[in-house]
Amino acid sequence: MEKAYLQIVDLYRQEGLKPGRLTQLGYFPKWTVAMGDNGQIGRAFHFDGEHAVYPLRDPDVLLPLQRFVGKSLLALAEELLAETDIQMRAACLAVLNALSHPLNQAGQLKKRGFEPVEFDNLEFINTEDRVVLVGYGALIKETLARCSVIDVCDMRSLSSLRTVSIGRTIEYGPPGIRFHGAAENQTLLADADIVLISGSTLVNGTYRDLIRYARKARVIGMFGPSAQLIPEFLQGGGINYITTSGITDADRFYQVLSNPYAGEGESGTYKYTIRMF
Structure with missing residues (x-):
């Protein structure tokens, strides 16, 4: 995922974007979610429950990452790049997906040649x-x-x-x-x-x-x-x-995942497709 990280850093420089600061890192059924303070949010699958094909580790393995709350998402991503543990890799991808969030808006994608x-x-x-x-x-x-x-x-x-x-x-x-x-x-x-x-x-x-x-x-x-x-x-x-899917309302999305009984479905999301053939 290091190559993805470097490409994201380069695009942030080109577009003059500022990475968000980590506000929440969540572990929920199926998903690890990373959220920044400017609406940047991403998630990644972490192979738990019926999908547990790897030895399960307690999600408390993520607790040491609390020290990154208030710090740049880029700093957290860089910290996680070398991790091989499946839970940490899920956290890394969730952070990279959060950083990708502003770059995957329709206007940004079209500007870079994607429809x-x-x-x-x-x-x-x-x-x-x-x-x-x-x-x-x-x-x-x-x-x-x-x-x-x-x-x-x-x-x-x-x-x-x-x-x-x-x-x-x-x-x-x-x-x-x-x-x-x-x-x-x-x-x-x-x-x-x-x-x-x-x-x-x-x-x-x-x-x-x-x-x-x-x-x-x-x-x-x-x-x-x-x-x-x-x-x-x-x-x-x-x-x-x-x-894949994008997230339009980061706070609402996080709330629904953290408390699935508080709402219906994955509120605040939308689906989109990119063809490159």
């Missing part, structure tokens, strides 16, 4: 395409609307993802989805026409190998809230399609 659009319906997928999703969750419905069968790779146990219906016949599901473990990534991606990768792979660092495996694919996309990094970084790594 964001509202969340689209993946019409670039043809019915005959072999489509592989890395990470089971988002884009399933939209992808199945374009082709009848998709392959999904996930690090979790397949028994936790697959459904089974036992009657006169035995049917495995969900319909149209073939599940695979991470050990099959290279074989599946090598033959794929379309590859869509969860932004959570930025946290565990697996995105590099996944992109390399998918070198023959027509579209290599990244999806999910963790993929809020500046598009220059993702494009430079081989991504040519991004679909």
Whole structure:
């Protein structure tokens, strides 16, 4: 993530932007969130709960970072860049995503040659395409609307993802989805026409190998809230399609995550897509 950090620093200098000072660093179900004092906010997936594919550590591991409250988000990002612990890497990505926030506004993106659009319906997928999703969750419905069968790779146990219906016949599901473990990534991606990768792979660092495996694919996309990094970084790594979310009301968003019973849904967010093909 050091390259992303350096690109962000350079863009801040070019645009005359001032990094926010850390006000909150939160650990919530699924998400680590970093918020600055000028509305800069970002989040990253941290593999807990049903997604706990790594040894869990107490979120109190983040408590020493309290010393950065009131200090520049850039200083916190720089501190975290060398960390290898999965929780610390999630915190680092959340901070980098917060720093990316002002750079990902529509006006800024267009100024730099990117054309964001509202969340689209993946019409670039043809019915005959072999489509592989890395990470089971988002884009399933939209992808199945374009082709009848998709392959999904996930690090979790397949028994936790697959459904089974036992009657006169035995049917495995969900319909149209073939599940695979991470050990099959290279074989599946090598033959794929379309590859869509969860932004959570930025946290565990697996995105590099996944992109390399998918070198023959027509579209290599990244999806999910963790993929809020500046598009220059993702494009430079081989991504040519991004679909993620921005945050319009940082305080409200943080409030909903910290107390999910206080409101409905992820208030204060919006979805956007950037195509680079």
